[in-house]
């Protein structure tokens with residue numbers, strides 16, 4: 001049984017269909033990159049996987065005992081909550097909420113985990129600062145630290161390196177890679193950065209006018225075929 | 235000045251003024267707790283709409299000549315809160331429209347009922363006091379006082395118990411939902427608590443001024459403080475402080491309680507706005 005199985009998904013917003021008949025499944029420990037042009041429906045697909053939107057048709061099934069509370073998620077940056085008064089520490093800690101059940105207050109373990117991820121994301125100097133005073137890249141790191149707190153089995157990332165400078169981008173990729181290789185965390189990442197997608201992932205889902213799902217090697221081969229066939233630019 | 239002080243001193247020895255102070259402190263404490271959530275979740279529409287619903291419900295209670303209107307008002311307001319939240323979830327615009335419909339409808343029907351049935355002969359006085367609070371806080375029965383005390387304690391306890399969950403859901407609902415926190419359940423909880431707060435606050439400032447009581451302390455605190463916790467603590471302190479001084483001022487100068495409290499809230503807001511500017 002796969003960790004996550006999407007069967008015959010059709011996605012759309014009132015009246016407009018953006019994707020249809022999409023099926024794929026991923027196993028525990030996979031590193032899946034979702035690529036495709038802007039507006040092809042990558043974010044919508046991720047929201048459907050997360051249960052934030054219902055698919056028009058088809059189904060998303062969690063297997064191998066995967067629960068919603070094992071999921072970590074980095075939303076695509078938008079200007080939500082620009083004015084929200086919250087410190088970096090409070091936000092990262094809120095990533096531990098899915099471990100809490102009905103317990104009302106964070107304990108030592110959650111606080112230690114939050115601190116660990118704050119350090120991982122090099123936010124130690126900023127942890128008492130207000131989220132709304134940070135730069136876009138710093139805010140992105142805060143949300144990633146929160147996602148890392150929440151992720152126990154699977155981590156879904158919607159364009160995690162958008163707005164980050166090259167040095168932090170590389171760090172981000174190596175942190176995610178380490179999570180995947182060392183901690184066996186399953187990763188689903190939406191990325192525009194095809195170079196990184198090819199380098200780190202073991203499976204690729206390409207959506208848009210042409211749909212592809214397979215291993216990264218197969219994807220490379222199919223792209224070479226396309227190049228030989230006369231279009232595409234490598 | 236000495237005159238004023240002795241006048242306030244004299245009033246303070248009356249039980250009804252003491253009641254008013256106790257209830258005022260508790261209500262303003264509760265109303266400030268969800269201020270940030272209300273301001274930032276765009277729940278303020280619901281808050282506003284509900285205060286009108288509470289007005290309509292109170293008129294119904296008056297027409298039915300209920301000796302105590304709080305239980306009925308509470309029930310109707312909570313039901314409307316849940317309904318508004320449900321419709322609001324479909325799409326943003328439809329939600330706003332239905333809130334406007336329900337709130338303005340409740341106002342109109344409430345006023346109409348009061349006119350047709352004339353529960354007390356002094357309609358404009360009645361309407362005015364439900365809309366602006368007037369002196370209702372000074373005329374609370376013992377039962378009202380107990381109800382207020384118990385409800386306030388429940389609201390505060392619920393808020394503290396669910397503080398971290400309310401934070402998660404308010405800050406980023408999709409993240410909370412995606413990672414297994416039942417956001418819709420907590421939204422429901424927030425809506426019910428808001429309904430209770432509104433019915434409580436109606437006793438203090440009247441239905442038109444509730445939003446001010448809920449929102450001003452949070453807005454003031456947000457100018458100066460940066461973390462959710464410090465904003466929450468500060469707005470609770472501000473709200474209690476403003477209400478206490480508002481009640482005392484209104485006793486001293488014989489002004490309406492509700493609008494005096496809100497006037498103090500507004501003054502404090504401008505002070506905090508300046509403080510916020512200075513801090514930059």
Ligand SMILES: Nc1ncnc2c1ncn2[C@@H]1O[C@H](COP(=O)(O)OP(=O)(O)O)[C@@H](O)[C@H]1O
Pocket residue numbers: 013014018036037038039040041042043044045
């Ligand atoms: N809330 C929405 N309502 C209506 N249409 C939307 C909404 N969100 C996205 N879309 C449309 O759905 C399509 C896919 O969007 P999205 O999933 O964000 O694409 P991507 O993440 O691949 O850039 C786009 O054409 C976009 O305009």
Ligand SMILES: [Mg+2]
Pocket residue numbers: 042043044076158
């Ligand atoms: Mg997107």
